[in-house]
Amino acid sequence: MNPKFLCRQIIAVMVAVMSGSALLIAQTENEGRLLGKAELYKSKKTALDYLSDPAVIKKFGTISDSIWRFAELGMQEYKSSAILIKALEEEGFSIEKGVAGIPTSFVATWGSGSPVIGILGEYDALPMLSQKPLSHVKDPVVIGGPGHGCGHNTMGTAGVAASVALKRSMEMNNITGTVKFFGSPAEETLISRPFMVRAGVFEGVDAVIDNHASTGFGTEYGIIGSAVMSVIFTFTGKTSHAAGSPWSGRSALDAVEIMNVSANYLREHLFYTNRLHYVITEGGESPNVVPDRASVWYYVRNTDDRLEDMFKRVVDCAKGAAIATGTSLDTVTIISAIHQRHINKGMAETIQRNIELIGMPEWTEEENAFAKSLQKELGAKETGYSTKVNTLKDPPSVQTGGGSSDVGEVTLLVPTATVGFPVGVPGAIGHHWSTVAAGFGPAAWKGLAAGASAIAATALDLLTKPKLLKEIKDEFNKYSEKHPYKSFLPEGAAPPLDLNRTLMNKYRDALMDEKNYH
Numbered sequence: 001m002n003p004k005f006l007c008r009q010i011i012a013v014m015v016a017v018m019s020g021s022a023l024l025i026a027q028t029e030n031e032g033r034l035l036g037k038a039e040l041y042k043s044k045k046t047a048l049d050y051l052s053d054p055a056v057i058k059k060f061g062t063i064s065d066s067i068w069r070f071a072e073l074g075m076q077e078y079k080s081s082a083i084l085i086k087a088l089e090e091e092g093f094s095i096e097k098g099v100a101g102i103p104t105s106f107v108a109t110w111g112s113g114s115p116v117i118g119i120l121g122e123y124d125a126l127p128m129l130s131q132k133p134l135s136h137v138k139d140p141v142v143i144g145g146p147g148h149g150c151g152h153n154t155m156g157t158a159g160v161a162a163s164v165a166l167k168r169s170m171e172m173n174n175i176t177g178t179v180k181f182f183g184s185p186a187e188e189t190l191i192s193r194p195f196m197v198r199a200g201v202f203e204g205v206d207a208v209i210d211n212h213a214s215t216g217f218g219t220e221y222g223i224i225g226s227a228v229m230s231v232i233f234t235f236t237g238k239t240s241h242a243a244g245s246p247w248s249g250r251s252a253l254d255a256v257e258i259m260n261v262s263a264n265y266l267r268e269h270l271f272y273t274n275r276l277h278y279v280i281t282e283g284g285e286s287p288n289v290v291p292d293r294a295s296v297w298y299y300v301r302n303t304d305d306r307l308e309d310m311f312k313r314v315v316d317c318a319k320g321a322a323i324a325t326g327t328s329l330d331t332v333t334i335i336s337a338i339h340q341r342h343i344n345k346g347m348a349e350t351i352q353r354n355i356e357l358i359g360m361p362e363w364t365e366e367e368n369a370f371a372k373s374l375q376k377e378l379g380a381k382e383t384g385y386s387t388k389v390n391t392l393k394d395p396p397s398v399q400t401g402g403g404s405s406d407v408g409e410v411t412l413l414v415p416t417a418t419v420g421f422p423v424g425v426p427g428a429i430g431h432h433w434s435t436v437a438a439g440f441g442p443a444a445w446k447g448l449a450a451g452a453s454a455i456a457a458t459a460l461d462l463l464t465k466p467k468l469l470k471e472i473k474d475e476f477n478k479y480s481e482k483h484p485y486k487s488f489l490p491e492g493a494a495p496p497l498d499l500n501r502t503l504m505n506k507y508r509d510a511l512m513d514e515k516n517y518h
Helices: 038-052 054-070 078-089 152-172 192-198 252-269 304-325 345-358 365-378 407-411 433-438 442-464 466-482 501-511
Strands: 014-018 021-025 034-037 094-097 106-112 116-121 177-183 207-214 222-224 227-236 275-282 293-302 328-338 341-343 416-422
Touching: 038 054, 038 152, 038 442, 054 078, 054 152, 054 442, 078 094, 078 106, 078 152, 078 177, 106 152, 116 152, 116 442, 152 177, 152 207, 152 416, 152 442, 192 328, 192 407, 207 345, 207 407, 207 442, 207 466, 227 252, 227 304, 252 275, 252 293, 252 304, 293 304, 304 328, 341 345, 341 407, 341 416, 345 416, 345 442, 345 466, 365 433, 365 442, 407 416, 416 442, 442 466
Parallel strands: 116 177, 116 207, 207 416
Antiparallel strands: 014 021, 021 034, 094 106, 106 177, 222 341, 227 293, 227 328, 275 293
């Protein structure tokens, strides 16, 4: 973290007495910013001092690096959740484990009474992205293994670090309220939040601060990304000898392939906000046996108001494929279903002020040399790490689709916004080995600490400025009148607890074997 960011706060301190209340005005890069009452400044400084301590940065950086090495896939994050829980327990947080019926989800709570401020954190990896740390060329730790290609190792850790800093400041400065950290597994497969919402986990929370690893330092507001139906279609047919008597069989794999052809023709007739992609997860065991069972996993993405109609049309493609092949559409299993993110403007503006207060980390020559070598390998501009915080921009006037996050479920229940903090190298690709390579080591630690600082500072604003929190909640309540929450999950849907179990077991030991890192 930039060692100067706290110094900037106390340059040219001027104390004025107004109506008996001491006001502290600190000059930062935006000269003359009013930080509020002296008690607020002191509480914010307490949290930021803690998070700028080199020993603290190393402590949470080491936790992040451990989660990076675990590289646990969604629903299998047993070591990752355990190390975060331990850090919170050591600070006196009470832990509820296995919330919403998911073994690797948890809620950590400290304090009592209102307001209740929630902090989100994720810690799952992605398949096929294994990569050695700080290598500017593709070099997997384990070929075919998982890796943290979205920075989730830093995100869960940043949320925990901010929660601890917040708790310490509240104790030292006699601030009332409650801090809740929501340990949220399987975000990459969009699973935990809709089930956590269904279980009532977010009831009574006044505001939520999300976080995500980025190549810059900023936030945003408005309607963002795509809503998703994540669904597995399974067909059942009839085996036979593929050469001797193929006429006796009914190929479930044929049904999958015909469904995919139909869905690809459907694309032409879908509104431009759609995204549609799939993988065949089961398609037979041997070419000489007509497969009697096959499955395909689809992500059906669109805007909230177009998603359900698009999903029905994809289901019709599956039904038609079953008729065409003489097979049966055995099951349509919805793994998860989520909304777009509806980000609160007041929350985003509060986060932006704190990002500008904290500023970007300072990068060493060695760190920038790595960044430039990675950028060169990727054919990107060789600029090194980002040096300026992002500005807060108005949302685009036209929604064109894009990625998704199950944080969307939370945004329709509680005013929410996201801190994007600088971990990645500009030009690196999401869900790619280049992101994995940069998510480990001291540069990532600095970005993590900056993100945690923005989260903690924002939470302190919400805890100590009742007028600000009321304005944010009023904005949210007005918005909710036109955007009420309705779950896309069907009745009876349950978290897929066995998801990724076999795949994770295949790689777990090798990922922790030191000889694979040399």
